[in-house]
Amino acid sequence: MSNLSIFDIAGPIMVGPSSSHTAGACKIGQFARALFHDTPKKVTFYLHGSFGEVYKGHATDLALLAGVMKLKTSDPNIKNAFEIADQRHIQYKFIPKDLGEKYHPNTVEVILEDGKNKMSVIGSSIGGGMIEIVKIDEFDVYLQGSAGKHLSLVVCHQKNPKIMAELIKKINKLGIRIAETVESSFKDERLTVLSLEGRRITLPEVIDLEMNTEGVDFIRSLSKLQTQ
Amino acid sequence: MNQFEFHTTEEMLALCHKHKLSIGEVAKRYESERSGKSVSAVRNKMKQTRDVMYEAVRKGIHSTQKSKMGMVGGDAHKMHLALKKMPEMMGNKVTVRAMSYAMAVGEQNASMGRIVAFPTAGGAGVIPGVLFSSAEHFKAGKRKLLNGMFCSSAVGLIIAEGATLSAAKGGCQAEVGAGVAMAAAGLTEMRGGTPDQCFHASAMALKSYLGLACDPLGGLVEVPCIKRNSLGCMVAIGASDMAIAGVKSFIPFDEVVLAMRNIAKIMSPKIRETALGGLAVTKTGNMIKQKLGMKITPMDL
Ligand code: SF4
Numbered sequence: 297m298s299n300l301s302i303f304d305i306a307g308p309i310m311v312g313p314s315s316s317h318t319a320g321a322c323k324i325g326q327f328a329r330a331l332f333h334d335t336p337k338k339v340t341f342y343l344h345g346s347f348g349e350v351y352k353g354h355a356t357d358l359a360l361l362a363g364v365m366k367l368k369t370s371d372p373n374i375k376n377a378f379e380i381a382d383q384r385h386i387q388y389k390f391i392p393k394d395l396g397e398k399y400h401p402n403t404v405e406v407i408l409e410d411g412k413n414k415m416s417v418i419g420s421s422i423g424g425g426m427i428e429i430v431k432i433d434e435f436d437v438y439l440q441g442s443a444g445k446h447l448s449l450v451v452c453h454q455k456n457p458k459i460m461a462e463l464i465k466k467i468n469k470l471g472i473r474i475a476e477t478v479e480s481s482f483k484d485e486r487l488t489v490l491s492l493e494g495r496r497i498t499l500p501e502v503i504d505l506e507m508n509t510e511g512v513d514f515i516r517s518l519s520k521l522q523t524q
Numbered sequence: 525m526n527q528f529e530f531h532t533t534e535e536m537l538a539l540c541h542k543h544k545l546s547i548g549e550v551a552k553r554y555e556s557e558r559s560g561k562s563v564s565a566v567r568n569k570m571k572q573t574r575d576v577m578y579e580a581v582r583k584g585i586h587s588t589q590k591s592k593m594g595m596v597g598g599d600a601h602k603m604h605l606a607l608k609k610m611p612e613m614m615g616n617k618v619t620v621r622a623m624s625y626a627m628a629v630g631e632q633n634a635s636m637g638r639i640v641a642f643p644t645a646g647g648a649g650v651i652p653g654v655l656f657s658s659a660e661h662f663k664a665g666k667r668k669l670l671n672g673m674f675c676s677s678a679v680g681l682i683i684a685e686g687a688t689l690s691a692a693k694g695g696c697q698a699e700v701g702a703g704v705a706m707a708a709a710g711l712t713e714m715r716g717g718t719p720d721q722c723f724h725a726s727a728m729a730l731k732s733y734l735g736l737a738c739d740p741l742g743g744l745v746e747v748p749c750i751k752r753n754s755l756g757c758m759v760a761i762g763a764s765d766m767a768i769a770g771v772k773s774f775i776p777f778d779e780v781v782l783a784m785r786n787i788a789k790i791m792s793p794k795i796r797e798t799a800l801g802g803l804a805v806t807k808t809g810n811m812i813k814q815k816l817g818m819k820i821t822p823m824d825l
Contacts, residue, residue, distance in 0.1 A: 299529075299558065300681050300684060300685065301555060301558060301559065302551055302552075302554065302555040302566075302570075302674065302677045302678070302681065303555070303569060303573070303677075304681075304684070305642065305643050305676075305677040305680035305681050305684065305689075305706075306570065306573050306640065306642045306643075306673060306676070306677045306680075307573060307640055307641060307642065308640075308641055309572075309573065309576050309638065309639075309640050309641075310638070310639065310640075310641050310645065311636050311637070311638055311639075312632065312633030312634060312635070312636050312637060312638075312639055312645055312745070313633050313634055313636065313645060313744065313745040313746075314644075314645050314646060314745050315641035315643075315644040315645040315646070315648075316644065316645075316690055316691070316692060316797075317797075318645065319641055319645065345692065345793075345798075346692040346796070346797045346798050349743065349798045349799060349800070350742075350743025350797065350798065350799050352743075352816065352817075352818075353742050353743040353744040353799075353816060354743060354744070354745065355636070370638055372636075372638070374636070375636055400690075400692070400693070401692040401693065401793065401796065401797070401798075402690065402692045402797075421690075422688070422690050422693075423643075423644060423684070423688055423689035423690025423691070423692070423693065423698065424641055424643045424644045424680075424684065424689040424690070425641050425644070425645075426684075426689075
């Protein structure tokens with residue numbers, strides 16, 4: 297069972313018109329951007345279900361793109377997301393697509409590219425501005441975009457169990473506890489989501505862990521994401 | 525498990541009885557425990573939320589601007605003017621004002637103004653409509669109004685956990701229906717009703733909305749959404765009056781929530797926010813679709 301915040305219900309504070317199609321979409325964009333880490337040069341959005349049917353009227357397209365550019369759900373500039381993306385030379389495309397039965401009707405697959413790297417993030421907007429990230433590249437995951445709870449670290453690494461053990465030791469040394477680890481594997485790679493407790497991990501700490509732990513491909517911290 | 529954790533009405537009522545607290549007070553402590561912030565910090569956050577809602581109401585009741593497609597705009601203002609002509613109205617001041625406030629929020633939302641999605645953007649008018657208008661009537665202190673908002677949030681959380689707040693999953697019962705049930709409880713708490721009375725009010729309110737289609741014209745959160753919010757205030761106030769008068773819901777709220785989930789499961793996707801059924805495919809609905817460059821959907825009769 298989930299652990300929702302009162303402010304998931306009494307919120308988010310947002311620019312209209314739709315909590316699921318505008319605010320939730322913006323949050324999925326923010327998550328995708330945080331997972332990709334850099335500003336992408338090109339973003340493609342595959343819109344599934346109701347997202348694909350009515351995205352124009354609800355400004356879902358503007359909101360998704362705004363989220364990828366780190367705008368908040370309450371930012372009046374969401375309206376101008378296309379112009380802002382053009383100024384920043386970010387290419388964008390929206391394509392309605394059936395992603396399959398198993399996905400929530402408000403789901404989008406975001407493909408982010410910057411010439412060197414490419415990442416796919418699938419997220420669903422489950423109502424009232426709440427979201428879930430359910431797939432990152434080939435890995436099935438479950439990340440909740442709930443108010444005030446983004447202490448997670450997403451780690452992509454080789455399958456060898458020693459790698460995670462070492463990383464966890466290092467994180468503990470920083471005085472941060474690990475509340476939960478969830479793993480997902482594909483071929484010989486593994487994606488682990490660590491839910492942290494205590495304080496937020498800082499960006500230099502994340503970079504240090506990423507650079508100096510062998511077998512780790514990348515680490516992304518979601519702690520900077522919008523908390524309401 | 526945290527001391528104030530709850531997922532269902534049953535758990536919430538047990539906490540209220542054990543600690544001799546109202547639903548709103550339990551909700552506040554739940555959030556404080558969950559977030560690690562003090563109760564007063566949590567209360568302050570709710571104050572900010574309230575301020576954004578007030579701002580949307582204030583702007584909305586004075587605006588006469590039409591939305592892009594010209595479907596909505598200016599009705600909140602009309603209802604606000606009606607407050608000066610009360611002898612012509614059948615409802616009382618509380619209800620007319622509530623309807624005008626609810627419309628104000630809906631109209632602001634439709635024009636990409638700032639609102640609070642409480643519980644969702646589409647259903648965001650009912651709670652400020654009912655709670656603000658009633659608070660003005662009793663001259664309720666800030667604390668009471670905030671407690672009403674916390675109580676409404678707790679009811680929303682129970683709906684989110686037991687069923688859904690997504691119209692794409694459950695239709696309009698999950699948006700306006702949920703908003704009405706939440707407002708009914710919040711108002712009942714503000715009037716000094718017991719926690720049990722609050723849930724009777726929500727149960728009676730939600731029962732009236734089970735199965736409501738989500739069928740917005742052109743997929744825009746405008747028609748029928750805004751007027752549904754407005755009229756939803758009447759149901760919320762009525763349900764609260766019934767509960768205060770001692771009327772009980774025959775079916776407990778938790779069971780009503782499960783009924784909502786069951787209906788969501790068997791509801792056609794055509795009336796779940798896809799604009800493929802109901803009002804969205806009427807002659808008028810299709811005209812709007814055409815204007816938006818969407819495919820026309822023949823009405824299946
Ligand atoms: S009709 Fe649909 S979009 Fe409109 S308020 Fe109801 S659920 Fe929301």
